[in-house]
Structures are given as structure tokens and as C-alpha cells.
Amino acid sequence: MNKNFQKDIDLGLSATNKTLPSKYFYDEIGDALFVEIMKMPEYxxxxxxxxxxxxxxxxxxxxxxxxxxxxxxxxxxxxxxxxxxxxxxxxxxxxxxxxxxxxxxxxxxxxxxxxxxxxxxxxxxxxxxxxxxxxxxxxxxxxxxxxxxxxxxxxxxxxxxxxxxxxxxxxxxxxxxxxxxxxxxxxxxxxESIVLPAYNDAQGITKRFNLNLLTRINRELDANFDINSFKHLPEYTEKEGIARSFLVSTTKQTVTIKNLNKSFNFIEGEKIHTETSRKxxxxxxxxxxxxxxxxxxxxxxxxxxxxxxxxxxxxxx
Known part of the structure; x- marks a missing residue:
């Protein structure tokens, strides 16, 4: 097991404002999805x-x-x-x-x-x-x-x-x-009219890419994230010049990660920050x-x- 992965997921989900490191997007499925993203007309x-x-x-x-x-x-x-x-x-x-x-x-x-x-x-x-x-x-x-x-x-x-x-x-x-x-x-x-679609394409590839991080945690850390109870949310304003991606819990729920021997509570609308893209x-x-x-x-x-x-x-x- 990747101990760094285990540690980073624990730290991120234990934080007051939950985060997941973007570097873990890139498993075999994530690699393939990012190749699709690079071909999107919006990207x-x-x-x-x-x-x-x-x-x-x-x-x-x-x-x-x-x-x-x-x-x-x-x-x-x-x-x-x-x-x-x-x-x-x-x-x-x-x-x-x-x-x-x-x-x-x-x-x-x-x-x-x-x-x-x-x-x-x-x-x-x-x-x-x-x-x-x-x-x-x-x-x-x-x-x-x-x-x-x-x-x-x-x-x-x-x-x-x-x-x-x-x-x-x-x-x-x-x-x-x-x-x-x-x-x-x-x-x-x-x-914003140019940047935001690059992180929220019409085909939903970026959504799948973001949600795949939860699938990876399920697979590698024996977790029970319900992928259907999270949605992909990108945000960007030209004045700040920073795009951010989030996974948002659509309901009140508890997720258990057996390999961490821990459970994490989410309220409806709670965000997990997964990526920052500074311009x-x-x-x-x-x-x-x-x-x-x-x-x-x-x-x-x-x-x-x-x-x-x-x-x-x-x-x-």
C-alpha cells in the first residue's frame, strides 16, 4: 500500500476544510481521463x-x-x-x-x-x-x-x-x-467565459476525472464513498485569477475508510477542495x-x- 497516499488522504479529510491532493488524480483511469480532457474543445x-x-x-x-x-x-x-x-x-x-x-x-x-x-x-x-x-x-x-x-x-x-x-x-x-x-x-x-468551461466541459469528462479520486480511495483504501452523492463544482473569477475544483456532498452522510480505521462526516453542501489552478x-x-x-x-x-x-x-x- 502507498503509505503517502494513506497519510495524505487522512490529513486532507481530517481538516476543518476538507481537501484531497490533486496529484492523486493520476492513477491508470485518471491518466486516460486526462488524455480525454486534453482533447476537449473547451480545454x-x-x-x-x-x-x-x-x-x-x-x-x-x-x-x-x-x-x-x-x-x-x-x-x-x-x-x-x-x-x-x-x-x-x-x-x-x-x-x-x-x-x-x-x-x-x-x-x-x-x-x-x-x-x-x-x-x-x-x-x-x-x-x-x-x-x-x-x-x-x-x-x-x-x-x-x-x-x-x-x-x-x-x-x-x-x-x-x-x-x-x-x-x-x-x-x-x-x-x-x-x-x-x-x-x-x-x-x-x-x-471566466474562457476559463470555467475548461474545468466543466459539456461532456462531463472533468467531472468523471474529479470523481475518480473517490473511486481510487474506495479501491485502494477500502472506503465506501457513494460516488453518486457527490457532484463536481469548479469556481473561477478573473479578478482573483485562480480556478478551483471541488467535490460537493449532496447529502448528509458518513464515509468509512477501513484502511484508516476512521469515518468522516459530511453535511449537505460540504466541499472537498481537490485542485487549484492559478492563472x-x-x-x-x-x-x-x-x-x-x-x-x-x-x-x-x-x-x-x-x-x-x-x-x-x-x-x-
Whole structure:
């Protein structure tokens, strides 16, 4: 049994304002549902960043100051299915850059499929996967003497509260050498009419994705969540710039989790906060980078200006 999963679920459901960590969305079913989400007409994030990686990969390579004569490690945090990254890998491979690709993800299932697809589509690219929470593998970066390029895409940074994002970027900076660079993908602040449907699609895929977390707890921790007595609820206002997803109890109920030897009471209308998705602009990101030694050196946006990939460089303070 995953002891971290058990501990995190206990902590989250025991809190006054109940929460469940979004990283646990990604079991095998969750992975498949997220692939469906990325294809939804309402879900602009993946398409917008894919636009950058497909149509501006030369600008990206130039912004990263890459040279064909210098070996580097391309490390991706939270790699998922690698759809966007493979556009960059193809360009680097075709132009004979000398690099290794090291995707990291919490989902072993996703990494297995990513490695198989890279081996099939880009047999010359050396790929070495690592399963785990990317918070816990940052120290591994420090062991490398070679230049490192870190990809942190998909606005995954937006799943962290601002204070935690600041802490994460500081820790990332501490584990990089001067001159190492980061591609940080972030969703830009935009109207509610664009953002909210991305988290509440007409087909109900996002609802299934959110509710699957309860199914996973039932399966792995021997719980008795009644999936039909919870509903999916997203919230967003442009002024705040933060989208949040909740599971809401539609009735007064008690849920027992046998592996925790605990029961949890819910009142009608009580929320479980499952995900935060912060949206950014230049000022917000600058504030979050704060006094860290990661500095913005470039910024690429998609053709509709929905999404941005910031290029950060570790500089001497």
C-alpha cells in the first residue's frame, strides 16, 4: 500500500476544510481521463502550449541558448504523455543536438507509455524515466555536472498556492547550477467565459476525472464513498485569477475508510477542495520568483495569447 497516499488522504479529510491532493488524480483511469480532457474543445491549455512547441520550437531552442556542440540533460517534471515535449525532441533530434531526456512523473503508467512512444517515434533519443513526486527528486539535479534544461509545463505550477509555488521555485533554483535554464509553462489570466468551461466541459469528462479520486480511495483504501452523492463544482473569477475544483456532498452522510480505521462526516453542501489552478501575468510570476536566483530571460506565447512559456535562467545573486 502507498503509505503517502494513506497519510495524505487522512490529513486532507481530517481538516476543518476538507481537501484531497490533486496529484492523486493520476492513477491508470485518471491518466486516460486526462488524455480525454486534453482533447476537449473547451480545454485550451494543452492546445495552446502545443502551438508554442510545434510552431515556435526554433525560437524556444534559441531562447534556451542551446548549442549542438554542448551536451545537456533535458529534465521534465510531471511529463505526462509527452505530447508537447515530443515536438521539441523531434527538432533537437533532427538538428543533432547532444542530449538525454529524463522525464519524471508520479504515474508509472504514464512513464511506461511515454518511454515506449519515444523509443518508437524517436529511436535516437536517449530516455531515462524516473517515477516519483517531482518535489522529492529535485536534489538529484544537483548531482549532474552537465548543463540542465528543466521543463515544467502545462501550468502545473498553478496547482500550487502562491507561497508553495515560491518555495518550490526557490528549491528548484537551489538545485541548479548557474546557467541552467527552466521552461515554465503557465496559463495566463483571462475571462471566466474562457476559463470555467475548461474545468466543466459539456461532456462531463472533468467531472468523471474529479470523481475518480473517490473511486481510487474506495479501491485502494477500502472506503465506501457513494460516488453518486457527490457532484463536481469548479469556481473561477478573473479578478482573483485562480480556478478551483471541488467535490460537493449532496447529502448528509458518513464515509468509512477501513484502511484508516476512521469515518468522516459530511453535511449537505460540504466541499472537498481537490485542485487549484492559478492563472498568471508577468507581475504575478515576478512576485513569485521573488528573490530567487531564477530570472526571466524570455517569454513565448501561443497565437491566441492564452498561454505562455517563460524561459528562466539560474543567475548569480
Amino acid at each position: 485550451y491549455l494543452t492546445k495552446a502550449e502545443f502551438d508554442i512547441f510545434k510552431n515556435q520550437n526554433q525560437k524556444l531552442i534559441k531562447a534556451l541558448k542551446l548549442e549542438t556542440t554542448t551536451f545537456f540533460e533535458l529534465v521534465e517534471l510531471g511529463a505526462g504523455d509527452g505530447t508537447k515535449t515530443k515536438q521539441l525532441l523531434k527538432a533537437l533530434d533532427q538538428q543533432q543536438y547532444n542530449f538525454d531526456y529524463a522525464p519524471i512523473d508520479i504515474s508509472e503508467h504514464a512513464l511506461k507509455h511515454l518511454k515506449a512512444s519515444v523509443n518508437s517515434e524517436l529511436p535516437k533519443v536517449k530516455i531515462s524515466t524516473k517515477q516519483g513526486d517531482y518535489f522529492n527528486v529535485l536534489a538529484d539535479l544537483k548531482q549532474s555536472e552537465d548543463p540542465i534544461i528543466v521543463l515544467f509545463l502545462g501550468s502545473n505550477i498553478g496547482n500550487l498556492p502562491d507561497a508553495r509555488a515560491k518555495e518550490f521555485l526557490q528549491k528548484l533554483s537551489d538545485n541548479l547550477k548557474n546557467g541552467d535554464r527552466v521552461v515554465l509553462g503557465v496559463d495566463l489570466i483571462k475571462p 498568471y501575468n508577468d507581475q504575478i510570476l515576478t512576485d513569485i520568483l521573488g528573490q530567487s536566483s531564477l530570472k526571466i530571460i524570455d517569454r513565448l506565447t501561443d497565437s491566441q495569447n492564452l498561454f505562455a512559456d517563460y524561459i528562466l535562467e539560474k543567475c548569480k545573486v
